[in-house]
Amino acid sequence: MEDIIVVEDLRKVYGKDILAVDGISFSVHRGEVFGFLGPNGAGKSTTIKILTTLLEKTSGRAAIDGLDIDKDQAAVRRIIGYSSQEVGVDDDLTARENLLLQCSFHHIPKEKAIQRAEQLLETVKLQEAADRRLKTFSGGMRKRLDLASSLVSDPKVLILDEPTTGLDPQSRQDIWEYIAELNRQGMTIFLTTQYMEEADRLSDRLCIVDQGKIVAEGTPLELKARIGADIITLSVRSDDPEACQKASTAIAKMEWVKEVGLCSVGLSGDKGLTVMAQNGSAIIPLLVRLLDGIGVQIDQLTLSGPTLDEVFLKLTGRALNVVERKGAVKGRGWGKRGKGT
Amino acid sequence: MMMEWASETAAIFRRWNTKLVRQPIFIFFSLIQPLVWFLLFTQAFSAIGDIPNFAQLTGTASYVTFFTAAVIIQTITSSALGAGLGLVNDLESGFMDKMRVAPINKSAILFGKLFSDAITIVVQVAIILLIGLAIGVEISSGLFGVIMILILAAAFGMAWSGISLFVGLTTKSDQTTLSVGLLTTFPLLFLSAAVMPLGLLPAWVQEVAKVNPFTYVAEAFQSLIIEGFVWDKIGNALIAIIIIAAISLTASILVFRRKIR
Numbered sequence: 001m002e003d004i005i006v007v008e009d010l011r012k013v014y015g016k017d018i019l020a021v022d023g024i025s026f027s028v029h030r031g032e033v034f035g036f037l038g039p040n041g042a043g044k045s046t047t048i049k050i051l052t053t054l055l056e057k058t059s060g061r062a063a064i065d066g067l068d069i070d071k072d073q074a075a076v077r078r079i080i081g082y083s084s085q086e087v088g089v090d091d092d093l094t095a096r097e098n099l100l101l102q103c104s105f106h107h108i109p110k111e112k113a114i115q116r117a118e119q120l121l122e123t124v125k126l127q128e129a130a131d132r133r134l135k136t137f138s139g140g141m142r143k144r145l146d147l148a149s150s151l152v153s154d155p156k157v158l159i160l161d162e163p164t165t166g167l168d169p170q171s172r173q174d175i176w177e178y179i180a181e182l183n184r185q186g187m188t189i190f191l192t193t194q195y196m197e198e199a200d201r202l203s204d205r206l207c208i209v210d211q212g213k214i215v216a217e218g219t220p221l222e223l224k225a226r227i228g229a230d231i232i233t234l235s236v237r238s239d240d241p242e243a244c245q246k247a248s249t250a251i252a253k254m255e256w257v258k259e260v261g262l263c264s265v266g267l268s269g270d271k272g273l274t275v276m277a278q279n280g281s282a283i284i285p286l287l288v289r290l291l292d293g294i295g296v297q298i299d300q301l302t303l304s305g306p307t308l309d310e311v312f313l314k315l316t317g318r319a320l321n322v323v324e325r326k327g328a329v330k331g332r333g334w335g336k337r338g339k340g341t
Numbered sequence: 342m343m344m345e346w347a348s349e350t351a352a353i354f355r356r357w358n359t360k361l362v363r364q365p366i367f368i369f370f371s372l373i374q375p376l377v378w379f380l381l382f383t384q385a386f387s388a389i390g391d392i393p394n395f396a397q398l399t400g401t402a403s404y405v406t407f408f409t410a411a412v413i414i415q416t417i418t419s420s421a422l423g424a425g426l427g428l429v430n431d432l433e434s435g436f437m438d439k440m441r442v443a444p445i446n447k448s449a450i451l452f453g454k455l456f457s458d459a460i461t462i463v464v465q466v467a468i469i470l471l472i473g474l475a476i477g478v479e480i481s482s483g484l485f486g487v488i489m490i491l492i493l494a495a496a497f498g499m500a501w502s503g504i505s506l507f508v509g510l511t512t513k514s515d516q517t518t519l520s521v522g523l524l525t526t527f528p529l530l531f532l533s534a535a536v537m538p539l540g541l542l543p544a545w546v547q548e549v550a551k552v553n554p555f556t557y558v559a560e561a562f563q564s565l566i567i568e569g570f571v572w573d574k575i576g577n578a579l580i581a582i583i584i585i586a587a588i589s590l591t592a593s594i595l596v597f598r599r600k601i602r
Contacts, residue, residue: 052442074444082442086435092360104352105443107345133363149439 003027004157004188005034005051010060012046020046022212023060028157028190028205033183035203036192037308039318043212044192045085048161051190052082065156081155085162087146091134095126095145098134099152106153113152120148124178140171147178158182160191164198176202196308208312215315220308227306227314229258230280232287235272237297244271247296251275254290256283261313272300276310349445353453357427361461371419372465379405379412379472389537398538400567406478409469410562411535413490414555415526416465417498422522424458424502425509432513437601447597451506451590455499462498463491478566486565493578497558500582503589510596535559554581 005028012021021043028034036044049055051062053073062069067076089098096117103113121130124144134142143163150158163179164172179202183189193199199206200220208216208223216223236243244262251273252260259276277283280303291298312318361367383405389395390404399407428450431437440450470480470487480486504525509518530536532546533555539547550556561578564571 052438054438054441077442077444080442082438084435084438086433086438088435088437088439090356090360090434090436092363093356097359101352101356102439102443104348105440105445107348107444153443 001029001032004030004065005190006061006063007047007051008061010047010050010062011058012043012050012055013058019212021050021057024207024209024212024214026207026214026217028188030188031183031186032204033179033189033191033202035199035206036190036209037194037196037199037203037206037312038192038209039194041211042209044194044209045161047209048082048159048190048192052080052159053077078153079156081150081153081158083146083150083158083160083163085165087142089134089142089146089149094131094133095121095137095141096130098145099149102149102152108152116152120151123151123181124148125174138171140167140174143167143171143175144178147175151182155187157188157190160189162192162194164193164195172198196312200308208308208315210312210316216311223308223311224306227276227310229276229278229306231304231306231310232275232277232280232284232301233263233272233304234275234287234301235299236291237299243296244273246294247291248273250290250294251287254283254286259314274310276306346446346449349449350453350456353440353450354456357454357457358460361457367423368461368464368468371423372416372468374419375412375415375469376472378415379408379469380476383408392541394540395538398540399563403477405473405476406566407538407563408536409473409478409566410559411530412469412473413466413494413562414497414530414535414559416469417462417494418501418522418526420458420462420465421498421501422505422519423461424454425505425507425518425522426515427454428506429509429513429515429518432601441601448594451593451597455502455506458502459495459499463495466491466494480566482565482569486570489570489575490562490565493558493561493575493582496579496582496586500586500589503586503593506593507589507596510593510600529553529555533559534563554585557581 005026007027008025009023010021010025011019011023013019024043024047026034036047038044046055050057051064051069053069053076057069064076065079067079069076090101093101099117099120100113103116108116118127121127124147126141126145126148129137129141134145137145147160147163150160160179164175167175176198179189179191189202191202203220205217205219206223207214216226218226236247248260248262251257254277256279257275257277261274263272263274275287284301284303288298288301387404390402390407395404395407396402401407428437431440437450441447467487470478470490474480480490482489505518505522508521509515512518532549533553534542534550535555539550539556542550557574557577558581561571561574564574
């Protein structure tokens with residue numbers, strides 16, 4: 001398949017020694033949704049700012065649709081649409097005015113711009129609020145408008161930096177639908193996210209990034225297959241403080257078990273274990289009997305296929321803890337900008 | 342190319358005008374301080390008009406008439422802060438990134454804002470002049486003089502805005518932009534012929550005042566208010582404005598190109 005974004009050995013060093021992006025290479029096929037998944041500080045936004053020509057790279061090479069991001073900066077800007085984490089819309093203007101303003105930045109003639117704005121307002125279901133000022137908008141509405149405003153020029157590649165961070169579940173669902181629809185119409189989409197579910201659901205292919213490096217690349221299925229195992233999560237009655245440790249040692253010796261890790265289960269944060277094992281359904285009875293034998297009582301037990309969470313955990317040794325950054329979407333105040341990297 | 346630049350600048354100009362019309366309070370914010378000076382300071386210090394030689398040097402024995410020029414300058418410099426603050430706000434809100442990713446000229450982003458600020462300043466200076474008329478200031482150059490004052494005010498405003506643009510783009514901080522703007526205005530005002538005629542200033546202040554652009558801008562306003570059209574003074578003011586504009590706007594555009602891709 002033809003590649004529309006090609007990145008080779010890209011590096012970005014801030015100041016003298018802060019390595020934000022540490023030699024990453026990847027390519028995005030024309031017409032796919034490509035995800036960049038990683039925690040805060042992984043280098044996602046830095047990569048995006050370099051691809052959108054907003055930030056100068058330290059070394060490496062990157063091209064979009066055959067255009068070098070340095071040499072053909074102006075041409076690159078003509079074929080991309082960009083929606084940042086900060087939500088670049090003007091709160092004093094109405095939704096329609098914001099879109100018309102973006103149209104004029106792209107030199108779209110007035111009559112065509114009016115049509116385009118109307119059409120985009122319809123796409124993101126903001127027709128009814130079209131002539132209201134953004135001051136009255138919710139975070140989700142502002143984000144939808146921001147998405148629409150990055151589409152005015154009908155870009156070949158749409159670049160989205162954490163499109164749903166800080167949004168409520170319904171707004172997130174809406175944004176996901178728009179992204180999927182745009183992709184069905186043939187647009188290539190590059191997005192970053194710190195949500196496993198989002199990456200899994202939207203991306204055709206994805207990279208998992210951590211500390212400036214790509215730690216894995218593939219389709220969500222391929223990545224999950226790397227775990228090559230089912231996941232059994234169980235929690236134990238907590239009378240005995242040693243119970244978890246005892247159980248863990250015993251389970252690790254079982255056949256089919258690949259890995260055992262301690263974790264906290266459920267909302268109460270009970271002590272529990274994550275067991276990665278082949279043939280999960282067959283192992284459960286054995287597991288229950290084993291624990292019964294050593295006097296550990298099971299409180300809860302679930303069996304699931306692997307998720308990208310486990311992939312991340314396995315690759316980096318850390319859980320991908322999503323900390324909601326309040327104000328990333330709504331806050332527009334002085335100096336409160338969510339600083340992504 | 343030129344056409345593109347003009348349409349980009351016009352779009353950004355319209356954006357800021359719309360914002361201004363929707364937040365008209367901002368027109369009055371930067372008027373508060375100059376008005377306090379205009380209405381209170383000139384009353385408390387009205388005896389300055391009785392100083393021997395004051396009337397010979399200035400052409401009027403009314404201190405408030407003489408001081409009108411200083412009030413206009415203060416209004417302009419305080420309004421000029423808006424340019425830098427506006428861009429810092431755009432940098433913070435992410436709107437600047439949106440503009441930069443669009444294929445538009447950097448200088449259009451700056452000039453669109455500057456032209457809109459010029460409009461703000463014209464409205465503000467017109468308000469000052471109306472208040473002046475109400476408290477007994479007479480403008481001897483008449484309606485055309487008023488128009489000339491407004492033109493000079495707009496031009497000086499755009500040139501001075503360049504300084505706040507430069508500070509705003511360099512520091513990316515609204516606090517610094519505000520402080521630099523506020524801290525430079527008063528010393529420059531008191532070290533110029535805006536508050537006292539040159540001839541009444543101490544010798545060392547006179548020397549400073551002669552290289553202070555505020556002196557030339559103030560003298561042009563003073564002459565238009567007190568004497569009529571004195572083309573020498575208008576010409577000097579224009580030269581001062583052009584020099585400030587050339588330096589401040591070039592510096593702003595350069596820092597915009599280099600620091601913010």
